[in-house]
Amino acid sequence: MASLVLYLSATVLFAQSTVAFNCSKKPIYVDIHKRAVHDSPVFQYGSFIGLGTPSQNQSLWPSIAQNHTSFASHEYCSNSTLKSCDKSTGGFFNPEDSVSFVKQPSFQTLDRGSDASFSGSFGQESVRLYTHFFETEGASQTLLENSTVEVVTEGSIIPARLGMGSSSTVLRDLAARDMIAGRTYSLYIGQGFNRAGGAVNGSNTFGGYDSGRFTGTPHQYQMNIANVNPMSVRIKDIILTGTNDNSNVSLFDNTAFPEMKSRAADFEAQITTEQFPISLPYQITKNFMARTSAEKDKDNTWGDNSLRVKNSFNGTLSIVLEDGYTITIPSEVLVNASNITPIQERTEDSKAPFYLGSAFLGQVYLMADYEMNTFFLADAVQKNNAVMPVTFCPKSVPEAYQRPSQSQWQRQGLIGAVVGGVVGGMGALAALYCLVVVFYRKKDERKLQKELKKNEKTKMAQFDIEEAPTFDPPPSKVSKARFWKKT
Structure with a gap:
């Protein structure tokens, strides 16, 4: 009896949870x-x-x-x-x-x-x-x-x-x-x-x-309601890549930065729109400055304490989250035209939280389910050609728009080749047909001229030649040709 009551209770709770949301x-x-x-x-x-x-x-x-x-x-x-x-x-x-x-x-x-x-x-x-x-x-x-x-x-x-x-x-x-x-x-x-x-x-x-604003399967995370910015993630690595030499270095790696006694530990960072730059632990920030020759921006150009590189740096920065999801900051964002970076200056004694600001959010699509206190991140499609809003029912996982699948012929462009061949072939046949028509018309005209000449000779042979009588000559060749010519 107890198991029946438990089953009925579970059924009622499930029904309430599904009825509570009008996903239409x-x-x-x-x-x-x-x-x-x-x-x-x-x-x-x-x-x-x-x-x-x-x-x-x-x-x-x-x-x-x-x-x-x-x-x-x-x-x-x-x-x-x-x-x-x-x-x-x-x-x-x-x-x-x-x-x-x-x-x-x-x-x-x-x-x-x-x-x-x-x-x-x-x-x-x-x-x-x-x-x-x-x-x-x-x-x-x-x-x-x-x-x-x-x-x-x-x-x-x-x-x-x-x-x-x-x-x-x-x-x-x-x-x-x-x-x-x-x-x-x-x-x-x-x-x-x-x-x-x-x-x-x-x-x-x-x-x-x-659904057209992101690609791939979204990565799901639990909100930390204790934070003012509840959408927080754990970062386990940050990799700096030089575009020119394609070299990689981990800002967590103590072998690449000898002053570190051991590899840096992972840390929690709050996703926020309250600031643009990314705020990292002091040692990680120092490693970034050492690798890119970045320094404090004396003018504080944007009022957010973003670092400035002395010389142009053409590279990318990849942030690796705890579940392996990697978000890459491209070179044009990592160092702008004024050599300002989206990495924020940080003092050694700072107690402020670590932040992933709007520079980070410019690369990802964020989806939040406040009913379940979960959120999702996925690679953003920054320039989408169509807007495709889809209902986000609580407890569900968002799905990216899937373009219609194409056959191998479509992917390799064979349909276009076939269509082009058919159209080209039809054009060639039409041209050949025109040539044949012209050829037979010319042939008919030559045959007609021969027939006219033959008839003329035959008629002349039938006449008795007399000295006195006169008669009108037969029509000229020109007039006959003009008579038979099609209009």
């Missing part, structure tokens, strides 16, 4: 690119999102640490140390111009260990998620009403942030209102922002993933 819901795709934003004189890179009624359009930077979606008020730049603040906030929001904004003065923040980089007040507002597959086409809107947002009034960083942390209010509201399958989310950060210096746009997918 389509995902919501929001692209990331540079665009015009409210009350700003320049285009700014970010997620295409509007706020308020009427809409005040913004470009929001995805934050996988922050839970609230935040917007800059007009007074932010008066109380901020942000460089070029009027052109860097992602837009401005004026609550007084919106008829749907409701203040929430007693709301308590959901962000643990609140980021002291900015502060503001909370309210409920209509958030407009714009699906914009191509920049040349119009956008469609998903309206999320009465969602909690933060209006930032002072700080030192870009305040316009799309909160996609483990307690994301946007993700929570979308799932609770049955607008997406569950609290799942996917991100490609892109490279179209100034620090990255690229041209490839990114994307957010709420309740789904873009």
Whole structure:
């Protein structure tokens, strides 16, 4: 009897777990690119999102640490140390111009260990998620009403942030209102922002993933909820490859760096969008500097303490995770045109976490399942020709788009050769046919001329020649030829 009760209980729990998620819901795709934003004189890179009624359009930077979606008020730049603040906030929001904004003065923040980089007040507002597959086409809107947002009034960083942390209010509201399958989310950060210096746009997918944005089988990892950035991985090796001589060296290898007493131990690194550079342990950073002749950037060009190489270095850096998955930072990202690297300076006594910043995320596609506290990484297709959003049902494993399989003839181009041969052969036959027709026409014309001459001689032989009578001569050859000529 006890076993029957246990079986029934398990069946009920399984049914509840499957019914809880409506996996027939389509995902919501929001692209990331540079665009015009409210009350700003320049285009700014970010997620295409509007706020308020009427809409005040913004470009929001995805934050996988922050839970609230935040917007800059007009007074932010008066109380901020942000460089070029009027052109860097992602837009401005004026609550007084919106008829749907409701203040929430007693709301308590959901962000643990609140980021002291900015502060503001909370309210409920209509958030407009714009699906914009191509920049040349119009956008469609998903309206999320009465969602909690933060209006930032002072700080030192870009305040316009799309909160996609483990307690994301946007993700929570979308799932609770049955607008997406569950609290799942996917991100490609892109490279179209100034620090990255690229041209490839990114994307957010709420309740789904873009199956054409990654390749291969995704690698699955467990979130570490104790971290502010819960998506953490363990790194077991970092390999520096020289492109010119194709030489490899492990930054963990004590035989390549004699000052190390033993091989470096693996370490945990938090994946984050809060900074661009990658922050590594002190000894690993020193090894990188020694191998590439990198040094501290005295000007701190980007304000993120990225190292600068003295001379150009043409190589790649590969990060090997605990399960063997390897992510390679290409040479153009490892050292940019100004010789700035994405590796962050680090002091020996620093207690800060190790980070894999946006430079890392520019090479991978990130898919998070907050219902199960798991996430996936896969090689990103940086320039995809089509957007293919697919529902990301909680507890499932994302699958990359598989192009239709081709036969051996198709792969080797034999079909094209056969088609070309057939078409060419038909053309040759047509040309041969024309030659045959011309030949027989000429033959018929020659035969006709002979017949005319023969008839003429025969007629002349039949006449009795007399001296007196006269008669009209027979038609000339020219006239006969003209009579028989086809028109």
